[in-house]
Amino acid sequence: MSDKDVPQRAATIFDVARLAGVSHQTVSRVLNDLPNVRPTTRDRVEQAIKQLRYTPSPAARALVTKRTRVVGLIVTAGAGYGPSSIALHVNEAARQARYSVLTISMLSPVVADVRQAIESLIRQSVEGIVLVAAEQAVVSATYEMDIGVPMVTVDPTEQATGASVAIDQYAGARLATEHLIGLGHTAVAHLAGPEASPDGAERVRGWRDALAEAGLPARGLVHGDWSARSGFEYASRPEVGTACTAVFASNDSMALGIVHGLTVRGLRVPADVSVVGFDDIPEAAHVGPPLTTVRQDFEALGSLLMARLLAAIESDGAPRPTKVLPTLVVRESTAVPASRKP
The missing domain is CATH 3.40.50.2300 (Response regulator)
Structure with a gap:
């Protein structure tokens, strides 16, 4: 670790994670003195915390220690009828489940923008994230991200993972x-x-x-x-x-x-x-x-997205991709x- 790695702005939990070479969830476990962290990993995290002069916020501690009943929604697909309808019904399904939704909407984003949006939502202690993306490259990239909270995507393709829901x-x-x-x-x-x-x-x-x-x-x-x-x-x-x-x-x-x-x-x-x-x-x-x-059926899709996300929040199960059939x-x-x- 060198001084050039130290950011000039106030350090975040993600800065600590990058410097220590671990996930932000591991940093949270160290901060909260939780078990199942290897001693060498704990040492790296503690060294990064000292080097960055990082002061954990209540939101960072909430990543592990408390339920917020807040989920994130990222929409990169513009303001068309489909994306707007999905967002509306995700919000309605969340409201019925007594969850609040923090929404980030973007036009023509790149993967780095989506990653930044995910980090922004996690800083606000969301328990899970729904992603509605217009670009397959963005959807595929998120499958490789270790973000520490459940994320459900809208992915109609044959490459969809178990954490996806879509209309066929x-x-x-x-x-x-x-x-x-x-x-x-x-x-x-x-x-x-x-x-x-x-x-x-x-x-x-x-x-x-x-x-x-x-x-x-x-x-x-x-x-x-x-x-x-x-x-x-x-x-x-x-x-x-x-x-x-x-x-x-x-x-x-x-x-x-x-x-x-x-x-x-x-x-x-x-x-x-x-x-x-x-x-x-x-x-x-x-x-x-x-x-x-x-x-x-955007209402069914929104309800299914929220149901899948809540199920992922409550357990670590591995569901299969689910598709809603359209009608002519x-x-x-x-x-x-x-x-x-x-």
């Missing part, structure tokens, strides 16, 4: 694509979400697999940014409405943009092009035409293609 995005994409295939569409295009999005990636996978099982090619794949504008721009592509008679959009906002863009081109939905969205936002049932979409809501934006009509 793959199954939802299959529902949407199979509905269009069942109507007789043989060329179903897909406006996907951002490439880094785990939800978007699972919807692409479901779309591809449904087409492959039907012996149909996957064409017209473009990655949007979840916005209606990206849907509007996608609708101007020449293959949409010609080579492709149907489009599965990865969320409702992009689907509504597609409908608008097709209308501007003079194409009719669903007479010329069928469109399916994903989410079932409140506006989906009230546009012209009302949108066929995949409904996500058929409205007036999809129909049999014109070439199949008598």
Whole structure:
């Protein structure tokens, strides 16, 4: 250990942990004179405490010694309908369980930002953390973090660990694509979400697999940014409405943009092009035409996230990943293609 390792600001429990090469939970055990700490480890921690002139706060002691009935929620997925709905229902489920929620929201974070957010929440004595991230790299990185408190993530991918809960995005994409295939569409295009999005990636996978099982090619794949504008721009592509008679959009906002863009081109939905969205936002049932979409049960997801977190707080069990099944809501934006009509 050298003087250059000593931070200029007031030292925290995390500074001590880094300098001693241990987890912050181990530092807490030393501070509270708890057993099961090797003598050599205890010596390193005590040396780091002296070198950093660290004074433990009541919050640091609370990491081990008391229950706070406070959990953390980190949302890196922006202010869209899905992330906002998940956050709302996590908060409601926490309230019903008599827990308070400290929320940190971020736009387009990197792993270091999320790590900093986790440390900030732990300093405030949260008993567990729920992570809703828009980037798979962030989700994957958190699986490698030793943060000392339970953390439950929203991860719909095949790489999900036992500490994850998600709506089955793959199954939802299959529902949407199979509905269009069942109507007789043989060329179903897909406006996907951002490439880094785990939800978007699972919807692409479901779309591809449904087409492959039907012996149909996957064409017209473009990655949007979840916005209606990206849907509007996608609708101007020449293959949409010609080579492709149907489009599965990865969320409702992009689907509504597609409908608008097709209308501007003079194409009719669903007479010329069928469109399916994903989410079932409140506006989906009230546009012209009302949108066929995949409904996500965000209330069930929020309740399940909180239930999984509370179970992890109470025990050290290793649950399996859990997924909530979505449902298809058929409205007036999809129909049999014109070439199949008598």
